[in-house]
């Protein structure tokens with residue numbers, strides 16, 4: 079479970095988040111939908127403690143991020159918008175390095191790495207350098223890496239940026255499956271076709287949460303893209 083209470087953040091005079099509160103639950107895919115500049119990346123920077131703010135509270139799997147940052151961060155897996163693989167290492171080496179950072183090595187690490195690679199259907203590529211992979215497989219590798227330490231909460235910040243439609247759909251499907259298996263998922267996007275009717279939806283616009291609930295209940299049968307446009311009044315990519 080991830081809870082955010084009354085979170086605000088400003089860049090000097092520019093308020094990027096204003097009193098944001100929500101809960102993302104285990105077994106649910108929670109989509110954080112917002113146009114460019116809504117405040118999504120700022121929220122992720124606060125969730126991962128790249129930034130801190132004196133206002134508000136963030137709790138990850140019961141651990142207060144400000145009071146118990148080690149436990150809170152250990153309970154989360156993160157896939158950032160910008161790729162962070164070492165392209166000169168193999169997939170397995172990238173994952174081993176990350177496992178070591180979490181204090182995992184030897185047989186335990188190998189078993190977890192194989193399981194994560196299987197989960198994302200990329201174990202057969204494990205010996206290849208990351209540079210040899212296409213964008214979709216690199217992103218899958220990053221997802222596999224984010225799962226090795228068995229986090230309770232998975233944070234994804236626009237993880238499909240730059241991928242073609244097929245790779246985008248594959249990654250989005252994988253992460254929906256992870257949520258169905260019990261993970262708490264928070265998925266930031268500005269692409270409405272990544273959100274399913276049964277997903278939980280948070281609409282962020284100009285730093286404030288404008289809507290929260292099950293997608294199909296919020297939209298009342300209207301196509302999500304139309305609903306989103308009517309509430310944000312901006313042009314967004316359809317993602318198709």
Ligand SMILES: Nc1ncnc2c1ncn2[C@@H]1O[C@H](COP(=O)(O)OP(=O)(O)OP(=O)(O)O)[C@@H](O)[C@H]1O
Nearest residue numbers: 089092093094112113114115116117118119120121
């Ligand atoms: N370093 C900064 N200094 C000043 N303003 C900033 C800075 N970073 C972001 N902002 C502003 O804060 C607001 C929120 O930005 P943020 O990057 O969090 O939005 P976003 O929803 O992630 O957008 P995108 O999808 O384009 O990444 C925007 O108005 C942005 O211009």
